[in-house]
Amino acid sequence: AQSVTQLDSQVPVFEEAPVELRCNYSSSVSVYLFWYVQYPNQGLQLLLKYLSGSTLVKGINGFEAEFNKSQTSFHLRKPSVHISDTAEYFCAVTMKTSYDKVIFGPGTSLSVIP
Amino acid sequence: DSGVTQTPKHLITATGQRVTLRCSPRSGDLSVYWYQQSLDQGLQFLIQYYNGEERAKGNILERFSAQQFPDLHSELNLSSLELGDSALYFCASSVAGGTNTDTQYFGPGTRLTVL
Numbered sequence: 001a002q003s004v005t006q007l008d009s010q011v012p013v014f015e016e017a018p019v020e021l022r023c024n025y026s027s028s029v030s031v032y033l034f035w036y037v038q039y040p041n042q043g044l045q046l047l048l049k050y051l052s053g054s055t056l057v058k059g060i061n062g063f064e065a066e067f068n069k070s071q072t073s074f075h076l077r078k079p080s081v082h083i084s085d086t087a088e089y090f091c092a093v094t095m096k097t098s099y100d101k102v103i104f105g106p107g108t109s110l111s112v113i114p
Numbered sequence: 115d116s117g118v119t120q121t122p123k124h125l126i127t128a129t130g131q132r133v134t135l136r137c138s139p140r141s142g143d144l145s146v147y148w149y150q151q152s153l154d155q156g157l158q159f160l161i162q163y164y165n166g167e168e169r170a171k172g173n174i175l176e177r178f179s180a181q182q183f184p185d186l187h188s189e190l191n192l193s194s195l196e197l198g199d200s201a202l203y204f205c206a207s208s209v210a211g212g213t214n215t216d217t218q219y220f221g222p223g224t225r226l227t228v229l
Contacts, residue, residue, distance in 0.1 A: 043220030043221050044157075045220065049217070101159040104159075106156050107156065107157070
């Protein structure tokens with residue numbers, strides 16, 4: 001079975017500062033990894049995904065994430081955040097070998113302080 | 115705007131009742147996914163349909179059922195409702211359904227409140 005951990009439930013950060021949102025996963029098989037963002041009162045939007053190849057993945061809105069197989073991590077980073085980045089961020093995993101369900105982490109609430 | 119529409123936006127009902135949530139996928143998308151988001155359980159995958167057939171099943175209760183119609187819209191039926199079913203229900207769609215790498219596009223959700 002797979003599981004996803006997001007250690008930080010809330011992350012406050014000042015505008016224009018860098019941010020890292022942590023995600024660790026557990027799985028006995030190879031997985032695909034995703035980051036989604038949920039703005040207030042909206043549905044989820046895909047930020048980026050890791051399928052294969054380069055371990056550094058670039059996504060929308062200036063976000064990037066790095067897959068680290070040995071540490072089973074997929075941390076999300078942005079070098080300079082904006083007020084508009086205030087949202088809930090979800091890390092997710094799905095098995096490579098089946099049409100299996102997506103498993104989401106509990107989410108990290110990012111608050112950007114002006 | 116993702117192109118996925120969900121109706122209604124809000125639904126308030128009583129315990130024991132039955133409700134139907136509707137989802138229209140993006141034009142051309144063949145797969146529809148249903149998710150439940152609650153404070154207790156977080157975001158959970160319920161079920162996926164691909165071109166009218168069930169493709170994958172997650173943590174969907176037996177009291178819940180879904181279907182995808184020939185025009186590709188989908189309905190999620192929730193029956194014998196309990197207080198704990200109060201949640202935000204999201205629908206998502208993707209172009210294909212043959213792999214789990216497809217980008218899913220989420221609708222705005224239906225907020226269900228069971229009193």
